[in-house]
Amino acid sequence: MKENSGYPHRPHYEEVAGTGATMAVSPHFRSHGEDRMTKTDALSRFRLFMLRGFLDERTCDEIVAEMTVGGGTPATIYGQGSSGSVNERVRKAVSQTPSRETVGSVRRRLLECKHEVEQHFGVSLNSCEEPQFLRYRVGDFFVAHQDGNTGLLRLDSEARRVSVVIFLSTQAENPKEGCYSGGSLVFHDWRAAEGDRELRFAGEAGTLVAFRSETTHEVTPVTHGERYSIASWYR
Numbered sequence: 001m002k003e004n005s006g007y008p009h010r011p012h013y014e015e016v017a018g019t020g021a022t023m024a025v026s027p028h029f030r031s032h033g034e035d036r037m038t039k040t041d042a043l044s045r046f047r048l049f050m051l052r053g054f055l056d057e058r059t060c061d062e063i064v065a066e067m068t069v070g071g072g073t074p075a076t077i078y079g080q081g082s083s084g085s086v087n088e089r090v091r092k093a094v095s096q097t098p099s100r101e102t103v104g105s106v107r108r109r110l111l112e113c114k115h116e117v118e119q120h121f122g123v124s125l126n127s128c129e130e131p132q133f134l135r136y137r138v139g140d141f142f143v144a145h146q147d148g149n150t151g152l153l154r155l156d157s158e159a160r161r162v163s164v165v166i167f168l169s170t171q172a173e174n175p176k177e178g179c180y181s182g183g184s185l186v187f188h189d190w191r192a193a194e195g196d197r198e199l200r201f202a203g204e205a206g207t208l209v210a211f212r213s214e215t216t217h218e219v220t221p222v223t224h225g226e227r228y229s230i231a232s233w234y235r
């Protein structure tokens with residue numbers, strides 16, 4: 001991945017009618033995405049921060065190419081111990097390790113938009129964890145969970161304030177060359193009114209979505225193709 005590729009655009013903020021809130025929108029915001037998820041929905045229910053075009057297409061392809069070289073290791077979950085453990089009934093995905101340069105570059109870009117994330121969520125953030133590069137094959141998933149900031153657990157992950165997912169590949173409803181099906185990132189809010197409790201976020205290569213780490217979310221099983229994403233957490 002080239003150092004200067006991939007994050008050419010500064011986002012701007014758009015006011016969302018009727019909510020008094022703003023949403024970060026990259027200049028590459030494409031209206032077809034609004035069919036899948038309206039801005040008002042995202043803000044009023046889950047207060048998502050979204051940047052389309054956070055990574056450009058070429059950068060996504062380069063990272064995916066790096067991720068398909070090595071074998072990877074099973075993605076872990078946090079438990080009582082300080083290091084993660086593997087439990088394929090909870091999370092089934094492969095954690096890949098691209099070059100140090102790529103890992104460092106993605107992390108730097110996340111730090112570059114820390115201020116915008118702080119503004120959006122109204123929190124002060126110190127750092128960002130080393131990004132995890134995830135590959136989901138057919139049948140892979142991650143059950144509904146929270147990443148941190150629950151106020152309930154004595155785990156290191158509690159220090160996570162804002163979680164980030166960057167999509168490296170694009171979801172398609174029906175099987176399509178180069179895309180994946182299934183594998184939706186779904187946000188849950190059991191307190192919301194019936195019908196508003198779930199938000200399905202369709203993955204589009206290059207899009208970044210950030211959410212409060214206590215937000216319950218899952219990745220539904222992939223039914224076709226391979227899903228590639230990056231996860232990280234601001235603390």
Ligand SMILES: O=C(O)CCC(=O)C(=O)O
Binds near residue numbers: 229
């Ligand atoms: O890969 C994704 O889209 C989400 C990963 C996730 O939920 C997590 O790492 O907590």
